Amino acid sequence: MTRKVWYLVGAGVLLAVLVVAAPFVYARWIAPEAAAPLAVGAGSGAAVEELAGAYTAGPGSEAGYRVGELLFGQRVDAVGRTSDVSGTVEMSGTQVTSGDVTVQMGTVTSDDGRRDEYFLGRLMETETHPTSEFTLTGPLELGPEFADGTPAEVTAAGTLTVKDVTREVEFPLTAVRDGADIQVSGAIPLTFTDVGIEPPAFGDVVTVDDTGEVEFLLALTPTG
Template sequence: MPVKLRTYWKRYLLGAVALLVVLAVGGPLFYARVIEGDAAAPLAVGAGQTAATGELSGTYTVSAGSESGYRVHEILGGQSIDAVGRTRDVSGSATLSGSQVTAGEITVQLATVTSDQARRDNQFTGNIMNVAEYPTATFRLTQPVDLGAGFTGGDRATADATGELTVRGVTRPVTFPVTAVRNGTGIDVSGSVPVAFADFGVTPPSIGDFVKVDPTGQIEFLLKLAPAS
């Protein structure tokens, strides 16, 4: 083989090796920072609600603007990512007696939960949640939640909610903090429920050491409660 040709092939091979190294190291970084981008901020009640009006006691229903979903930490090729999926297909109701929430139940339609990646959504609705068999996740309040006397006058309240969370046909007791504020005649409520996937028969997906999903995550929600007509 002529010297020039041997030199060309050496350069070609070195270039190919260098490209593979760049793809192995830089590919996940490019995906995490450019394709995946920044994760959506946690769901939370806003700061610009309308002044509270009307009687507080009564029954409220989940209305337009409500949202729920998941947040879970992933490792992709050594890059740290927060995966977030959301849906506005949320329904339910809550009953208040004064500033005390005496009953409540929320249902989320899991088939409509989407993230910014179709491959993740296919995993979520298929192998992970099996929405064909278990189309919904529900939470039912089992203990009253006292939002405090100041909530009646419009103060923002934070309290613990205790109830039963049902996912994939498995029901577990949960306790988590919620934040609530009156918004005109309605009430805005947000919170985050910590979840260990194994408790609900869910195995986090993984591909060797390249893709790993944490064994725990969060169920986030923002509820817009309107007085029942």
């Protein structure tokens, strides 16, 4: 073979290696590392006073999504979040008797502006459906140890409304006392087609999983 032919063969091999290796390099070393799941802190470890009868979600609260993406065959986690979260919780002793949380979807952002533009526009249509909401549908007993500062891990049931479609959901959550306040975290599994969302796919470049999670961290302070 002539030197020119060898050069062409070598260039073709190099191009093939780059096509295969580039997504791996991007996913492993260039793409920003996905944020860790939202979780409660250690808490104060001690109860300072009796539990309040009502709490309000305030500063420190967050909510958003986590979903797997396939980028040229390499898996990455896409995570978007907002701190524009409001809500109320009613309690009787260590039992949660009601709870409602509202998330302003138009303020959810990730580490990729192009993803955010698609998420807020074509995918979630936030101008038409600006909020997502969760409502607890049954009492939730945190246990007597919770009043003394021990974290509680329980299963919650309620309704999740996304794009004006309401689904019944059940998921584990963790609650911990932090002085007079309470922190609550959890992740609600979601199949996107259940709420009318078709997971996007852009040829062989990017595909998105059919399922994901709605993550949340509530920082609850006594109302009033």
